[in-house]
Amino acid sequence: MHPDLVGQLADGETLFAIEAKGSGDLLKGLVQAEMYQTGFHYSFLAASAEALGTRLIAIARRKNIGVLSVSDNVAIANLPEAQMPLRDPFQFISRQMDSVIQVAQGKTFQYNIPTHYLIWAIVLHPRIKYRTEILPELFTGYPMPQGWRAALAGAQKLGLVKLSGNEVQLSNVGEAVQAVLPKSITEWAAVHQIVGARGSGIPLINHLPQVAAVLRLLLLRDPMVGLVIAGLERCPNFAANFASLAIICDGLDHARAPIFFLKPESAANLTDDRGRLHWERATGQDYRSRMFYQYKSILKHAGILKPGALGGASTKDYDPTRDIWELL
Secondary structure, eight states: OOOSEEEEOTTSSOEEEEEEEETSOHHHHHHHHHHHTTTOSEEEEEEETTTOOHHHHHHHHHTTOEEEEESSSEEEEEOOOOOOOOHHHHHHHHHHHHHHHHHSTTTSOOSSOTHHHHTHHHHSOTTOEEEGGGHHHHTTTSOOOSOHHHHHHHHHHTTSEEEETTEEEEOHHHHHHHTTSOSSHHHHHHHHHHHSOTTTOOOHHHHOHHHHHHHHHHHTTSHHHHHHHHHHHTSGGGEEEHHHHHHHHHHHOTTTHHHHHBOHHHHHHTBOTTSOBOGGGOOGGGBOHHIIIIIHHHHHHHTSBOSOOOOOSSSTTOOGGGOEEEBO
16 A cells, blocks of 8 residues: 555654545545555545545545545545554554654764764753754854754754754753763864864774763664664674665564665665565665765764775765675
8 A cells, every 4th residue: 555645743643644636536546545544543535626526525424534625725625533543554654654754854864973963962051942043153163064954953863952943952861961072162173083084083982982882872772773783683793785784674674674775766666566675676876875874984983883984975886785784
């Protein structure tokens, strides 16, 4: 089953699916929407307002299927009651949704040096809300990339900060981490120069093992990191190339693995009608560069992976069979 749109309400748990049919195949769309009820709290059929009739809406109402009437605007022609989906389909879809959020643009690691993310636990003070426009003033003296908002998003992913609109605040986790980090921007800039030196940088685990241990604890809360570790633990010598690791992780968690390893369009193209993913057809350009470059680098600095070459900054000429991931 492949809904045209899947979403999650603000409560972080309630899922909905929408089947869009335009002006044709409305009965078929209604049947498809009814099938989605096994995994979603709400199921909708979206169709042209001109094509919807009272009979179709009455059928949808009896089957507890929502109807969206689409013209220049979208109106709810029938709002269904929330229902409890079946446990296994719901949990599978929920893991997919969580994984999409984890790897979405702005929600994952854009930089391969962890100092850009940890610095926020140095410059922010506990229980104070900061307007985002003043944040650049706080890290003066540190070589922060121009796209500092991506560094802030990485800190949010680690649980160091809480973002709300145009305000940011150090989280309780960030406050605890603050006690382990150097106290001044000058000290942290010196750390960055050592671990971030292009071509000759020392992994954070080797330079400040106590800080790397804190980073490791933060990363171990991420289900994606747990999946990678579980996959490598099943490999000889706890090592595998990226292509083999993808297949192993897919066998462990089919909901998360395709989202972590593959671009969305590639995952769709490589999946057959029965939901099986044909990894043997994947090429280097099908994999997510942010995972085999930035993500791998962060895991290396934290002491989860052994130091080694990164996969490359882009998918151009990337060979996943030569990209080795090995647990430390």
